[in-house]
Amino acid sequence: MLSQIIYVSVRNANCSDEEIQKILESSNRNNGKLDITGVLLYSRNKFLQVLEGEKT
Ligand SMILES: Cc1cc2nc3c(=O)[nH]c(=O)nc-3n(C[C@H](O)[C@H](O)[C@H](O)COP(=O)(O)O)c2cc1C
Secondary structure (H helix, E strand, C coil), X not given: CEEEEEEEEECCCCCCHHHHHHHHHHHHXXXXXXXXXXXXXXXXXXXEEEEEEECC
16 A cells, blocks of 8 residues: 655754755665655755655
């Protein structure tokens, strides 16, 4: 069954743009292999992420 998770979390003050680049690299490396798609929106102090994939 296709499932979605949507959540908001706090972006810590020491989470730099370089850290976000690393999250994107991990996501590109891992999510496709797991057949997961998603969106990560971020601001100075928040993340909003949508993840979608088959529930196993
Ligand atoms: C807000 C947020 C969203 C993240 N989303 C993903 C994601 O969709 N996929 C992913 O593999 N890692 C994501 N990460 C990174 C993981 O926490 C972790 O660092 C990463 O999966 C480690 O990957 P590796 O074991 O391949 O080095 C996210 C981290 C944060 C803080």
